[in-house]
Structures are given as C-alpha cells and as structure tokens.
Amino acid sequence: MIFYRPNNLKNLFELLENSNATNYFLAGGTDINLQTKNIPKNVNIFYISHLNVLRNITEINGHISIGSTATFSDILHSDYLAKHLPFFQNSLKFFASPIIQNLATIGGNIVNGSPTNDVSPLLLILDAKLELISKNNSRIIPFNSFYRGYKEFDLQKNELVKAILIPKNAENNLETFYQKVGARNSLTISKITVAGLKFIENNRIKKIKIAVGSVNEYPRRLVNLENYLITKRINEIKKDELTKIIAVEITPISDFRSDQNYRFVVCLNLIEKFLGINF
Amino acid sequence: MKIKFILNKNEVEIDANPMTRLIDVLREHFQLLGTKEGCGEGECGACTILLNDKPVASCIANLIHAENGVILTAEGIAKTKIGTLLIDCFDETNAVQCGFCFPGFLVSSYHYLKTDGEPNLEKIKIALSGNICRCTGYQKIFDSVLMACEKLDLS
Amino acid sequence: MKKAVKKFDARPKLNGSWKFLDDYSYENMIFGQLFYSTCHHGIIKNIIFPKNFDLNEFTIISAKNILGKNIVPEPVCDQPFMAEKEVMHFGQIILGIAHSDKKTLRDFVENIKVKYEKLSAIIDPKECLDNERNHFGKEILINHSNNEKNTGNYHKNIYYTQHQEQAYLEPQGAIAIYDETKKTMFVRVTAQCPFFVKSGVETIMGNAINEAIIETSEGIGGAFGGKEDFPNLLAGITSLLAYKSGKPVKIVLTRNDDIQITTKRHPSRIEIETWTNPLTQKIEKCNIDYRLDAGAFQTLSPVVMARGVLHVGGSYAIPNIKIRGRLFKSNTPSNGAFRGFGVPQALAAMEAHIDQIAIDLKIDPYLFRKVNLFKIGDEFPTTQKITENNLIDCLERVIKNSNYLSKKKEFAEWNKDNSNKKGIGISVGFHGGGFTGNGEKVLKSELKIIIEKNANVKIFVANTDMGQGAHTTLSQMFYETINHPKEKCRVQLPNTSKTPNSGPTVASRTIYIIGNLLQKLAREIQKKLNFENLESYVATHQNEFPREFRKVYIPDKSIVFDENNYVGMAYKDYSWAACVNEIYFHADTYKLEIIKSWNVFDIGKVVNQKIAEGQAEGGILQALAYANSEFFYKKKFGRVRNFTDYTLPTTLDVPEIDVEFIHTDNKIAKGLGEIPMDFPAPAVRNAFLNATGIFVDEYPLTPENIFNIIRSKNEN
Known part of the structure; x- marks a missing residue:
C-alpha cells in the first residue's frame, strides 16, 4: 500500500x-x-479530504453544488441547503449517527454504490446531476444515469466525482416525502427507502417523482409508475394497477435484514402513503 | 509520514503510517486509554473523540484525518469546565454502570452542551444516538445531561 | 430524602483513568489470537499455514499441547478447551496463536486454511428443539399433581424464543503471565467469577504450575452472564500461550470474534397445556414441556434448565402441575449464562399463555391474573408455601401507575377508527434469590475484612463489580451498619490469592447472599469488640490492629430441597415484579413501537435507590429489546457476525421507563440483578395482542415476523 x-x-x-x-x-x-x-x-x-475544492457547498448557475467530500454534517449545517433545499437537508438528519455524520461524505455514499444508500433516492427525485472530473476532462451527467447495475457506475478509470448539483428550486412548491425504514431509529441500514415529490392541482396529479432504495440492485426512479400516475386524479388510482406496476419496477430480495415480501408490501404502503390514498 | 496536530491542548507530532486508525494512535502511541474499542465499526460509540470540535468514531477514522487538526479525548474534556460539570451530573445520578461506554458519552454530551445546551430531551437523544449503552437503559444518562444543561443555563 | 450514595468508580470511569482489560500492558508482552472452526460440524483433515511468514516468530498451540486436561471445568464437563479431531460447532477453538505484532498476527491467522470433512449439522434452533432425537443429558421432572383427570376448558400452545446476545460493551479478554521460579500463572481477566477462571487455568495447565492467581481488571465492561464461563476457556488458552512463549500474552477478542464464538441466551421451545374451570376462572391443571437448545455441549445448561423449570409454572396457584425439562443438542457454540438464566424463556411462554387463556375465557388478563396469582398459603410446583402477597401488590400498583383500565377502554375506542393500533399489556414474574436449592450449602461462601490501624476497612469478596455497582453497595451495607465513614471502607479488587471464595457473581446473589452476610459480620464485630464508634475504638486499641475477620455463609436450616424429585424450598426469598407496557403499532411498516413501560418491584430493602433504579432500567430495556427487536439467527441467512446486524436499542429507540419499588421496609435486601430481564418482555407481546387481536407465539416481534404472521393468517 x-x-x-x-x-x-x-x-x-x-x-x-x-x-x-x-x-x-x-x-x-x-x-x-x-x-x-x-x-x-x-x-x-x-x-482527498483536505482538498477544499472538493468539499465546498456553493451556489452555481441556479444549482446548489455540494462537493463530493462534504460530510453529512456539512450538509446538515449548510445555510444554503437550509434556505433552498430544506427537505433534502432534513431527510438526512438521521443518517447513520452523529459520530459517523461528521466523517462520512456524500460522494462516498454515492460511489460506495450500496443499493441501500440513503442519499440516492433523494438525488433522483431532485433531478440532481454529477460533476465528474478527470485529468483532461470534466463532464456533467444526470444522476439518474450514474448507476448501471449492482455497484456499477458511469465512472471512468481515474475519474472522480467532484460535486453533486441540485437545482436550487427542485423542491419549490412541491409536496415532499421521504421515509427510510430500518431496524432501529439510529445507526440503521435502510430496508426500504421511498422518496417522492408531487404537485396536485384540483385533485389531479400535475407533477410526480418517486424513487426507491434497497429494493433494486441500485436506487432508481419508478418511471413507469410516474407515467401511470401523471395527470390522474387521486381517486382514479386503482390498487391492482398500482401493485402491478410496482411489481415490475422493484425486485426486492430477502437477506439477513429483511424479507422480499415484506419489502414489497411496505414499499407499496409507503408509496400509497405518499400519494395520500387509502384503499 | 509526519503528522502534527493538537491533542488535549498540546501540540504533538507523530511519524507513522497515515492510515493508522485514530483510536490506535491515541491508545497505543499516546497512551490515552480512555478511548475504548467496543466494536471497531463505528457502531457503538465507545471510541468517540472530538476531532476539530466534532464528535467522531475514532475506530473508523485515520491518523491523516487529524492532520493539522485539534483532538480532544475524554481525558482532555474531563479537565474543562463543561466536562467537569457533566462528570458531576453523571456522578450525581449514579448513571455510570460498567463505564466502558461513558468516555464516549462524555464526549458526545460535551459537544451537545457546547453547541446547543438546551435542556430538551428529544435533542439530547439525537445528540447521543451514536453511543450505545447496554447497562443503563439510558434513563439516567438522559437525566444527567438534562441536569447539566440546566446547571449550565444558570451559570 | 437522604442523598444517594455515589459510586466510588464513576469519576475515574468518566475521565478515562479506570482500567479495563485492554488498558493493561506488561513488559515484553505479546498478543494472542484464537483460531476457530468455520465449519459447523466436521473432521479436521489438515491445517495449512500461510506462506511468507516465519513460523518461528509465532507461538502456536493446539489440543496436543495441553499440559493438564482438555476439558473446561463446568457443571457438566463435556467441552474441550480446543478441538482435537472433530469440530462440533462454528467457533470452536482449534488453535491459540501468539506474536509480538498485532497486525502480523491478524494477517497470519486470517490466512490459515483448514480442510474439513463435513458432517451433518443442526444450527436452526427450531429444527433442534422440535426433534426429540436431539435431546441429551439428564431430564428434570416436577410432578405436583394428584388429579389425573382432565376437565374444564382446554388451552394449548407452543412458544419459541431465540438466542440473545449479551453485548457487553467491553469484549472478552485475558492477560496471562507465567512466573517460572514460583511456577505460578498470574491471569488478569475481565470476568464475573475469578474462582471459575482459576479452576479453568489450573485444569489446562495441570502439574505444570503450582497455582493460578486470578485478578480481574479494575473495570469489567459489562457481563450480564456472558463473562461467567467463557473467560475460563479464554484464560486457559492464554495461559498455555504464556507458558509456551515464556512471555506475558494478551488476548482481546475483536467484536466480530466475540459475537460469533461466545455463549448466548438459550433458544427455547415451551409447550403448555392447561385446563381451566370456566365458572371459577381458575387454572385447574397444567402440563409444561420446557426445552432449551444447549448448543454443542451441555456445560452449564443443566443449571439454566433447573432455574427455568422452577420458574416456568409462573406466578400462579395451580393445584395440579407437571413440568418436564430437557436439553437439546445443536451444532452451535454452547449457550450459557445470561441475566435471567432460563427465566425469561419461561415467562415468555407462561405470561403469553395466561393472556391466551384470558381471551379464551373472555376475561380481562388483569382480572384473570388477579384470580389466579399466588396468595399466602398457595404452593409452588415444588410444594414450597407462599408466605406473602407482595406479587399481587406489585400488580395492583402497576395497574394504577399505568392507568391500565382507562387506557384499555380508550385504546379500544381509538382503534375502531384507525389502521394504526394502540395496545396495552401486562406481565408479572418472580425470581428466586441466590443459587437454587442446596447450591449455597455446597458453596460455603466466605468473605473477609481487614480493619487497619487507621480504621480503614478493606473488604475482600470474590464477587466482581461489572457495572452493577456491587462494590459500592456492598461497602455501603457494611459502613451503614456500624456508622463508619464511607471513605474508610472499600471493597478490594478480587484476587484469588487474597480473597476468600465468596462464590461466583451470578444468580442475583451478590447483595442478597454476600451483602447480607457482610452486614451480619459488621454487627458481630461491633458486638464482639463492643464499640459505639469503630474509629475511636481503633484509635484507643492500636495494638489490636490490623485485624482480620472472616465469615462463612450458612444457609437457613429450614431450607431443604430434594434435588432428585424437585420437592422443597428451591429458594428462600423471592423478588416479585409486575409490568405494564403500552405500544403503538404502525400498520404501514408493521413496526411495533413501545411507548412506555411501567414496572413495580418488590426486592425487599433497597440499599441504594439510584443504583437499584439504574439496574432495573437497564434490565428492562434488555427485556423489551428481547421481545421486540434483537435477533441472532435467521433461517437461510445464519447467525449474526457484528454489531451492524445485532441491532441494540439506541437512545432513539428506548421508551420512557417507569420504575417503583414497594415493600422496601423489609430487613432483607433481596435479589435484583436478574428479575428486570425476566418479566417485562411478555407484556410487549400481550400489548400487541391487545392492540391487534393477533396472538404471537414467538420472539422477537420484528416487523418482518409480524408481517409474516398477519400474511399467513390472511391466507388461512
């Protein structure tokens, strides 16, 4: 070494x-x-932790840029985030534990690539982008296209995540939802995470974004579900249709921490809770 | 690699592998045995120290993280005013049982008193949520920190 | 109210100066590590050491190097220190290895490869306990029945519990130093029972040493039973390494090794069938089949089973009762002592069963308990007579404290309109103080004090302070009896060459047996020397000091217990307790949240209120987690390996815990160590039953387990 x-x-x-x-x-x-x-x-x-250029939280071109080595406590204490993205900030309040929040970084959480990582479902619904840099190149990709499989990423050799960019207004005027289900209330690894944004006008869904963690080989947006829901009235949503779509979009497994069936049903329950429906 | 930092208010320098776990640096090199290893995975908090004014699990941090930084361990905190106040309160309630986790609780509580200090049970619970205690059921720990917050308020 | 006596060790523990095992170092000390089986059952074919290491730098021992006997001394001596040819479980120790550098040692041990010829193995507790063929060892039968007829309503169920991990925060460790000239082995260890360790070290060393001297570390970072017998084995192997290497050797287990190879609480399967009279609402008859999964060896499991069967009849007057207790064998590390010692399993079954009967009979579980609870004149299954109504007093008090009756009505209304559910549940329990039956007679515990020229009193007991505050409370019991200054009285660090054998630190006996004995000795000394004030007596009689006093514990002659038939007085004094838990069930995540736990105890005299409360609160949280969240094994996915997956409750998981002690005007301080772990758990399940109408016959009530129960119920 x-x-x-x-x-x-x-x-x-x-x-x-x-x-x-x-x-x-x-x-x-x-x-x-x-x-x-x-x-x-x-x-x-x-x-790389000492390189401030990788750690800053700043405002650039209508985005909040969070340096990849910003720690979770940097995020929780950022005034920018408190002002522009309070939902994002508050959702991470119970990440790991305070003594880990002070060390662990957002970039680390992303490139560790665990299907259970807490931050990805949020970044997915907030339309985040990643700024990637290498020796002679710099590129910005939608976070949505970063994961390609279990622990597989769109990241070249010797390429580094420089920052996470979230549109400043990503939460504006939207109803937000984030729930992480774990074995306990602190120091816990997610069994299911559901994050959502919606805008409902005259009882009709005008805008909807839903992302889930721990139920696929990597966290992802439920695009088919979103397509099904958009423009629907809440009372037009059918339980069996919802279930059918989700059954295709998530592939939970059983492991030491939880069970396939439990994960599926609770994921469904949380999505229903987010949509505000009671079948 | 030579690394300098401030340890319990003294400037120190150590020449060691920068990947050495911080807990090993403190216990083995500096003989600061108050920092305990309970799990080695950041899951119990017995090794909590203050690094640059923030509580961290020293079993999953490395020497390099201390570079040019400031470290305060339970031994150092015990000598401060707020540390003494906390120790008085933990003592008053007979909160301490086996004691293995308590240097860690002292560090996290100290940080809470320094940065917030409101006698608010919910906030205290969050501040201590990385520290596991298997003996006490936490009730007397909460009582102690609440008591310390109230006394701090008065002084 | 008088000010609480503070713990003498609290401040040094907080400022980091109190020494735990890993905080000790000795000149030339090297480090040891255990190499253990990763095969559940098999024959060792060969062991291959990694290349690129100079084997001469290492001290390596196996069963072949044992100088005495390869049997760990236990109530049943069937477990070897190290495996010879056949390994019986994952985690069985094969080699002890030492080296001067920790990292080199770890790299070396991690790369040792063993070829096994695999044999069939049982690691699933249910698979073990459901199959009669796995029964081993002696069985216990209690027959307190004179009616063979079965009449009235019939109720039957089978209850299961899982392993529970003690999770003391300080891992197991030992340091051994061999003195070649005196032929003694000094061992410093984090352990509950120094004299057990002594016997372990002397057994493995045989004639190679004259004596093993055991001293505990200053701090023992929690134990809860987990440091009752495993330290004997660990200290034995550490000693052999020290002998062979000629250097002091320290072994401290990593958390992952500790969790995987040390003893746990026994999984249980308890089948209860009961007949009740629907008119009187009284239990008429009960048959109980009590089974424990002992692991690969019996070791101390028969003793756990004995206590279990003596408590499994519950706190109820049952005129006809038969209890059968048996151990079952599996290919897992031996299960061992854990606070409660067979009783948490017993009450998990009986207290759930009582609620089941109450529902069958359509009567409130509180009222059903009131009708059937022990009252003066009733008998235990062993025929021992009940002499006090303190248990009923505990129940009445906790019902009042918790507002049980009005909450129950209120929740029933609330639940009608909500998919989430609120619930409230009761459980009661008792725990016999000290060793079972004739145990204390056999033990003949002895303690010693020395009064010095400056009137300092040194107390010598073998009982350890592993966090329960025993040394503070013991010292308090002495100086309060004769009004001696607190700072002049101190319990000494247990050391087997200086301390008489006052027995192990187990069975809620330290205060109950040793503390009360110490008080007697204090009174005797006062009477004998005839002083009002010890300090002035010593000052005027300097030539008499230092002076030593000893006292041996002689149990009450009225205590007679027939160990063959389980008839007589199993314990002289019982602590009693009752619990009410309030829960909230989240329908969307299937999470059972414990809102508050009310607990009322009769432990007799309370010596130190704050210490006693702290003991109770800690035990109650362990019990609640036992019922609600902690699990060690999952079918298809095996056993826990670390603290990430053994999810201990954090500050954000603990409910409010209310503790009250009643009948404290008693002269006797009864046992408190274990009872808080015994009785609160079933009230979690009973509260869930109250909330949802769903009866669960198995711990823990994790969301996944609840989900599976509801799902299979819906399918039927």
Missing part, C-alpha cells in the same frame, strides 16, 4: 496517471476502515 496526499487536483491526477496499482480514494474513511480485510495489499490510496 502506498499513501498519497496530493497537494491539489492537478497533482492528484498526475499521481493517478502514474499509478499502476488499484486506486482508492480516501475521504471520510468510514467505509475503507471497515474493509481492511478486502483491500488487496497492492493498492494506492489517494487522500
């Missing part, structure tokens, strides 16, 4: 280019320190 502490981004990419081992980025360390067993001996570790 060789440890690198780059002086700046330019230096980081130079070092990365010359590295011929497996590369790990170290930010908060809350994952890497749990995986010491699985980390091969021949790895290069690049420390």
Whole structure:
C-alpha cells in the first residue's frame, strides 16, 4: 500500500496517471476502515479530504453544488441547503449517527454504490446531476444515469466525482416525502427507502417523482409508475394497477435484514402513503 | 509520514503510517486509554473523540484525518469546565454502570452542551444516538445531561 | 430524602483513568489470537499455514499441547478447551496463536486454511428443539399433581424464543503471565467469577504450575452472564500461550470474534397445556414441556434448565402441575449464562399463555391474573408455601401507575377508527434469590475484612463489580451498619490469592447472599469488640490492629430441597415484579413501537435507590429489546457476525421507563440483578395482542415476523 496526499487536483491526477496499482480514494474513511480485510495489499490510496475544492457547498448557475467530500454534517449545517433545499437537508438528519455524520461524505455514499444508500433516492427525485472530473476532462451527467447495475457506475478509470448539483428550486412548491425504514431509529441500514415529490392541482396529479432504495440492485426512479400516475386524479388510482406496476419496477430480495415480501408490501404502503390514498 | 496536530491542548507530532486508525494512535502511541474499542465499526460509540470540535468514531477514522487538526479525548474534556460539570451530573445520578461506554458519552454530551445546551430531551437523544449503552437503559444518562444543561443555563 | 450514595468508580470511569482489560500492558508482552472452526460440524483433515511468514516468530498451540486436561471445568464437563479431531460447532477453538505484532498476527491467522470433512449439522434452533432425537443429558421432572383427570376448558400452545446476545460493551479478554521460579500463572481477566477462571487455568495447565492467581481488571465492561464461563476457556488458552512463549500474552477478542464464538441466551421451545374451570376462572391443571437448545455441549445448561423449570409454572396457584425439562443438542457454540438464566424463556411462554387463556375465557388478563396469582398459603410446583402477597401488590400498583383500565377502554375506542393500533399489556414474574436449592450449602461462601490501624476497612469478596455497582453497595451495607465513614471502607479488587471464595457473581446473589452476610459480620464485630464508634475504638486499641475477620455463609436450616424429585424450598426469598407496557403499532411498516413501560418491584430493602433504579432500567430495556427487536439467527441467512446486524436499542429507540419499588421496609435486601430481564418482555407481546387481536407465539416481534404472521393468517 502506498499513501498519497496530493497537494491539489492537478497533482492528484498526475499521481493517478502514474499509478499502476488499484486506486482508492480516501475521504471520510468510514467505509475503507471497515474493509481492511478486502483491500488487496497492492493498492494506492489517494487522500482527498483536505482538498477544499472538493468539499465546498456553493451556489452555481441556479444549482446548489455540494462537493463530493462534504460530510453529512456539512450538509446538515449548510445555510444554503437550509434556505433552498430544506427537505433534502432534513431527510438526512438521521443518517447513520452523529459520530459517523461528521466523517462520512456524500460522494462516498454515492460511489460506495450500496443499493441501500440513503442519499440516492433523494438525488433522483431532485433531478440532481454529477460533476465528474478527470485529468483532461470534466463532464456533467444526470444522476439518474450514474448507476448501471449492482455497484456499477458511469465512472471512468481515474475519474472522480467532484460535486453533486441540485437545482436550487427542485423542491419549490412541491409536496415532499421521504421515509427510510430500518431496524432501529439510529445507526440503521435502510430496508426500504421511498422518496417522492408531487404537485396536485384540483385533485389531479400535475407533477410526480418517486424513487426507491434497497429494493433494486441500485436506487432508481419508478418511471413507469410516474407515467401511470401523471395527470390522474387521486381517486382514479386503482390498487391492482398500482401493485402491478410496482411489481415490475422493484425486485426486492430477502437477506439477513429483511424479507422480499415484506419489502414489497411496505414499499407499496409507503408509496400509497405518499400519494395520500387509502384503499 | 509526519503528522502534527493538537491533542488535549498540546501540540504533538507523530511519524507513522497515515492510515493508522485514530483510536490506535491515541491508545497505543499516546497512551490515552480512555478511548475504548467496543466494536471497531463505528457502531457503538465507545471510541468517540472530538476531532476539530466534532464528535467522531475514532475506530473508523485515520491518523491523516487529524492532520493539522485539534483532538480532544475524554481525558482532555474531563479537565474543562463543561466536562467537569457533566462528570458531576453523571456522578450525581449514579448513571455510570460498567463505564466502558461513558468516555464516549462524555464526549458526545460535551459537544451537545457546547453547541446547543438546551435542556430538551428529544435533542439530547439525537445528540447521543451514536453511543450505545447496554447497562443503563439510558434513563439516567438522559437525566444527567438534562441536569447539566440546566446547571449550565444558570451559570 | 437522604442523598444517594455515589459510586466510588464513576469519576475515574468518566475521565478515562479506570482500567479495563485492554488498558493493561506488561513488559515484553505479546498478543494472542484464537483460531476457530468455520465449519459447523466436521473432521479436521489438515491445517495449512500461510506462506511468507516465519513460523518461528509465532507461538502456536493446539489440543496436543495441553499440559493438564482438555476439558473446561463446568457443571457438566463435556467441552474441550480446543478441538482435537472433530469440530462440533462454528467457533470452536482449534488453535491459540501468539506474536509480538498485532497486525502480523491478524494477517497470519486470517490466512490459515483448514480442510474439513463435513458432517451433518443442526444450527436452526427450531429444527433442534422440535426433534426429540436431539435431546441429551439428564431430564428434570416436577410432578405436583394428584388429579389425573382432565376437565374444564382446554388451552394449548407452543412458544419459541431465540438466542440473545449479551453485548457487553467491553469484549472478552485475558492477560496471562507465567512466573517460572514460583511456577505460578498470574491471569488478569475481565470476568464475573475469578474462582471459575482459576479452576479453568489450573485444569489446562495441570502439574505444570503450582497455582493460578486470578485478578480481574479494575473495570469489567459489562457481563450480564456472558463473562461467567467463557473467560475460563479464554484464560486457559492464554495461559498455555504464556507458558509456551515464556512471555506475558494478551488476548482481546475483536467484536466480530466475540459475537460469533461466545455463549448466548438459550433458544427455547415451551409447550403448555392447561385446563381451566370456566365458572371459577381458575387454572385447574397444567402440563409444561420446557426445552432449551444447549448448543454443542451441555456445560452449564443443566443449571439454566433447573432455574427455568422452577420458574416456568409462573406466578400462579395451580393445584395440579407437571413440568418436564430437557436439553437439546445443536451444532452451535454452547449457550450459557445470561441475566435471567432460563427465566425469561419461561415467562415468555407462561405470561403469553395466561393472556391466551384470558381471551379464551373472555376475561380481562388483569382480572384473570388477579384470580389466579399466588396468595399466602398457595404452593409452588415444588410444594414450597407462599408466605406473602407482595406479587399481587406489585400488580395492583402497576395497574394504577399505568392507568391500565382507562387506557384499555380508550385504546379500544381509538382503534375502531384507525389502521394504526394502540395496545396495552401486562406481565408479572418472580425470581428466586441466590443459587437454587442446596447450591449455597455446597458453596460455603466466605468473605473477609481487614480493619487497619487507621480504621480503614478493606473488604475482600470474590464477587466482581461489572457495572452493577456491587462494590459500592456492598461497602455501603457494611459502613451503614456500624456508622463508619464511607471513605474508610472499600471493597478490594478480587484476587484469588487474597480473597476468600465468596462464590461466583451470578444468580442475583451478590447483595442478597454476600451483602447480607457482610452486614451480619459488621454487627458481630461491633458486638464482639463492643464499640459505639469503630474509629475511636481503633484509635484507643492500636495494638489490636490490623485485624482480620472472616465469615462463612450458612444457609437457613429450614431450607431443604430434594434435588432428585424437585420437592422443597428451591429458594428462600423471592423478588416479585409486575409490568405494564403500552405500544403503538404502525400498520404501514408493521413496526411495533413501545411507548412506555411501567414496572413495580418488590426486592425487599433497597440499599441504594439510584443504583437499584439504574439496574432495573437497564434490565428492562434488555427485556423489551428481547421481545421486540434483537435477533441472532435467521433461517437461510445464519447467525449474526457484528454489531451492524445485532441491532441494540439506541437512545432513539428506548421508551420512557417507569420504575417503583414497594415493600422496601423489609430487613432483607433481596435479589435484583436478574428479575428486570425476566418479566417485562411478555407484556410487549400481550400489548400487541391487545392492540391487534393477533396472538404471537414467538420472539422477537420484528416487523418482518409480524408481517409474516398477519400474511399467513390472511391466507388461512
């Protein structure tokens, strides 16, 4: 293992280019320190937490840009977020626990790529984008296209998530919903997470976004469900149709923490709760 | 790699692997044994320390995270005014049982008193929600921190 | 109200100066690690050490290196320190390994490979307990029945409970130092019972040593029974490594090793059939089949079973009762001691059963309990007579404190219009103080005090303070008796070469047996020396000091227990308690939320109010979590490996807990250690029954389990 502490981004990419081992980025360390067993001996570790350019929370072109190494406590204490994206901020209040919030970073949560990660369902419904950088390139992609499979991402070799961009007005005038179901109220891993945004006018759904976590190989928007719901009146929604669509869009599994059937039914229940329907 | 930081108000420097877990740096290099290892996975909070004024699980942080930073452990907090007040309150209620988790609770409670300090049970519960205690059922811990908040208010 | 006596060790524990096991270091000390089986049952074919390590740097021991006997001393001696050819369970120790560098040691141990010839194994508790063929060891039969006829209403059910992990926050650990000149083995250990550890170390070392000297660490970071017998095994292997390497050796288990290889609470299967008289609403007859999954070896399970069968009849006057207790064998680590010791399982079944009967008879569970609860003159299944009505007093008090009757009505109304449900439930329980039956007679516990020239009193007991505040309370019991200054009285750190054997720190006996004995000794000394004030007596009689006093515990002669037929007085004094829990059921997530728990105890005299409350609150939360959230094993997915998945309650999960002690004017301080873990759990299930009308015969009531029950109910 060789440890690198780059002086700046330019230096980081130079070092990365010359590295011929497996590369790990170290930010908060809350994952890497749990995986010491699985980390091969021949790895290069690049420390990035000290690079402020990766950590800032700022306002750019109508977006709030959250640096990838911003910790969850940075997010919870950000005035920008409190002002523009209070729903996003409040939803993360019970992430892990305070002593982990002070270390763990939003970028780490995203690129760990766990299907259970807390932040992705929120980013999906808020139309977030990712700013990715590499030595000679910088690109912005919709967060929606980042995950491609279980722990598979749209991320090139030696490419880094620089920031998460959320439209400043993403929550404006919308009804919001976020519920994470875990085994306990703190220090818990999600069994099901449902996040939603909606706008209802004259009892008709004018705008709807729903994303779920822990019930697919990666968190995703339920696009077919959204298409079904849009322009419908609440009382036109049929239980069997809703169930049928969700049954195609989510593929929960049984594991030590929960069961397939439970996950399915509770996911359905929470979506109904979000829609405000009582069959 | 040489790394400097301020530890319990003293400037220190250590030459070690920057990936060394912070808990090992404190316990093995500096003999600060008040920071306990209960699980090694950030799941229990017995190893909580203040890093740059924020409580963190030192078993999942690395030496590099302390670079040019400020660390306060239970030993350091015990010597502060608020730390003393908290210790008095934990003592008053006979809250301490086996005590293994308590240095961690002291650190998280200290941070709460420093940054908020409102005698509000719900807020206290959130502030302590990364610290597990298996002995007490938490009731006397809540009583102690509430008592400390009230006393802090008066002083 | 008088000011609470504070704990002498609270401040040093808070400022980090109190030493737990891992905080001790010795010159030239090296580190040890256990290498254990990852096969549930099999024959070891070969062991391959990783390359790229210099084997000469390591000290490696296996069963072959044992100098004494390869049997851990226990009530039933059937467990080896280390496996020889056959491994009986995952987690069985195969090798002890030591090296001077922790990281090198860990890399080495993680890369050892073993080839096993796999044999059939049972790890599922239900599979183990449902099959009569897995029964092993002696069975217990209690027959307090003179009516073979079965009349009245018939009620029957089978109840299951799972493993529970003690989850003491300080993992298991031991340090062994061999003294070649004296041929002694000094062991510092985090353990409840130093004399058990002594016997463990002396057994594995055989004639190689003259004596094992055991001293606990200053702090014992929780135990709850989990540090009753596993430390014997751990200290034994650590000692052998110290002997072979010639250096002090420290082993501290990682949390993941600790959780996977140490003892847990026994899973249970308890079948109860009952006949009641619908007119009198009285229980007429009851048959109980009490089964525990002991794990791969019996070790101390027969003792757990004994206490279990003595409590499983519950707190009810049943004229005809038969109880059968048996152990069952599985391929999992031996289950062991855990606060409650067979009683939480017993009450999980009986207290649920009582609610089931009440529903069958269409009577409120509170009123049904009132009719059937023990009253003066009733008998335990062992024929022991009930001499007090304190249990009924506990029940009445908790009903009042919780507003049970009006809440019940209010919730029934509320539930009509809501898909979420509110519920309220009761449970009651008791726990016998000290060892069962003749246990205390056999033990002959002895304690010692030394009064020094400056009138300091040193108290020597083998009982440890693992957080329960025992050393504060014991010292308080001594100095309050003779009005001696608090700061002049201190319990010494238990050390088997200095401390007489006052028995293990188990069975809610420390205050009840040792504390009361200490009080007697204090009175005797005062009488013998004839002083008003010990300080001035010592000052005027300097030549008599330092002076040592000893006292041996002699149980009341009236206590006679026939261990073959389970007839007589199983325990002299009983603590009693009653609980009401209020719950809220979330229909969308199937989550059962405990809102508040009211508890009333009779533990006799309360020596230190705050310490007693803290003990009670901690035990109650363990009990609530036992019923509601903690699970160790899941079919198809195996056993827990870490704290991520063994979800202990956090500050955001704990409900409000109300504790009251009644009948505190008693001269005797009865047991408190275990009873808080025994009785509150069933009131969670009973509250859920009240809320939803759904009867659950199994712990824990996790959302998934509730979901599956509701689903299978709907399918039928």
